[in-house]
Amino acid sequence: ALKESMKLGNKGARKHISKKVLQYLQDYFLVGNLEAADYYFPKDIYVDLKNLAKNNKLLFKEIPTIKTIKR
Template identity: 40%
Template sequence: MLYHRKQKIQVQFDFKENDYLRSYANYNIIIENQTLSTNMLDSNEEISVHQEFPLKLDWALKENQKFGKKGGGKRISKHIVVLLEGYFLAGNLNKSDRYSTQKMWSELTQLVEEGSLEETDI
């Protein structure tokens, strides 16, 4: 049911196979190859409506939504991740070789001083 100017308007939808119909008051309704705006409908007028939905079918899926700056921050480069994994795995192999966070940081700064890493990477 569409409501316009506080009058009830009955709209009959003809659904076909694989048709995805949505109705919104702001969109135009296509009636027998003629465009009729929803604000032009008279009360108690019964019409057949074939309307195409203007958005893609998967537009409302959560993984397709883009809000804010998700993922906009600085990322750890892959070669730094490999080094950090090595520091963690060294502690798994031999308990006496565990790296603390300060020791990991000092190892990374030492690699920067040697020139194998850039300071902006860490």
């Protein structure tokens, strides 16, 4: 391939989950592992994260999509 036709600059351009959001996600999943009755579905986690953003504990742009939470 010619050097001029190569695409550069987009490698690793996907959105990363912030450490604060990652900590919240780990907490939700750990609660579900400890007690099956307290299992959080991805949609419930998403709603809770949105509520945290409304209370200014997170930024709305930091919240991952439901599809990302399912992974």
